[in-house]
Amino acid sequence: xxxxxxxxxxxxxxxxxxxxxxxxxxxxxxxxxxxxxxxxxxxxxxxxxxxxxxxxxxxxxxxxxxxxxxxxxxxxxxxxxxxxxxxxxxxxxxxxxxxxxxxxxxxxxxxxxxxx
Amino acid sequence: xxxxxxxxxxxxxxxxxxxxxxxxxxxxxxxxxxxxxxxxxxxxxxxxxxxxxxxxxxxxxxxxxxxxxxxxxxxxxxxxxxxxxxxxxxxxxxxxxxxxxxxxxxxxxxxxxxx
Numbered sequence: 001x002x003x004x005x006x007x008x009x010x011x012x013x014x015x016x017x018x019x020x021x022x023x024x025x026x027x028x029x030x031x032x033x034x035x036x037x038x039x040x041x042x043x044x045x046x047x048x049x050x051x052x053x054x055x056x057x058x059x060x061x062x063x064x065x066x067x068x069x070x071x072x073x074x075x076x077x078x079x080x081x082x083x084x085x086x087x088x089x090x091x092x093x094x095x096x097x098x099x100x101x102x103x104x105x106x107x108x109x110x111x112x113x114x115x116x
Numbered sequence: 117x118x119x120x121x122x123x124x125x126x127x128x129x130x131x132x133x134x135x136x137x138x139x140x141x142x143x144x145x146x147x148x149x150x151x152x153x154x155x156x157x158x159x160x161x162x163x164x165x166x167x168x169x170x171x172x173x174x175x176x177x178x179x180x181x182x183x184x185x186x187x188x189x190x191x192x193x194x195x196x197x198x199x200x201x202x203x204x205x206x207x208x209x210x211x212x213x214x215x216x217x218x219x220x221x222x223x224x225x226x227x228x229x230x231x
Contacts, residue, residue, distance in 0.1 A: 009157065043120060043222035102213045102220050106160040
């Protein structure tokens with residue numbers, strides 16, 4: 001069985017500050033890990049994914065995440081927050097990287113607010 | 117990029133009625149679509165996998181007779197919540213992988229409120 005825990009349902013940062021959204025996973029097989037972002041009234045969009053090629057994954061909009069097997073973590077970071085980063089962020093784990101068997105197990109989400 | 121359109125975005129219905137939610141892949145064909153449900157402050161939970169031309173695969177604990185899934189074409193999957201009750205009130209989201217299975221695209225979701 002797989003599971004995802006996102007620490008902190010709500011994170012608030014100032015514009016220009018570091019963004020750190022935490023994600024820990026549990027998986028009985030080598031995991032594939034994802035971060036999705038959801039802006040208001042829009043569908044989830046893929047920010048980045050880890051598929052075992054490199055432990056530090058760079059995504060869109062300046063976000064990156066590092067896979068740490070020893071800590072079973074896949075935290076999302078961005079050096080400098082922008083107002084447009086305000087959204088809900090979901091961490092997810094899968095046994096597969098894609099294909100028709102693309103089943104994801106999601107965390108509860110973290111709402112990021114950015115203060116001017 | 118590929119887009120998945122979900123309709124309606126919100127619906128209010130009376131207890132005992134049925135509600136249909138549509139999920140369309142707009143510029144690609146999707147032989148598989150996924151239906152998720154999200155209760156407030158909870159994770160998105162996979163309900164079922166919709167397969168074009170065959171029966172849907174339901175996750176454990178999801179009633180197939182209550183949540184009817186039809187995937188009649190390569191661009192459309194529908195989820196019908198039959199005899200809806202207040203406990204079915206939730207946020208329903210569909211998703212579809214692109215043709216090569218590299219990316220997963222999500223609809224914007226449907227907020228269902230059953231009175």
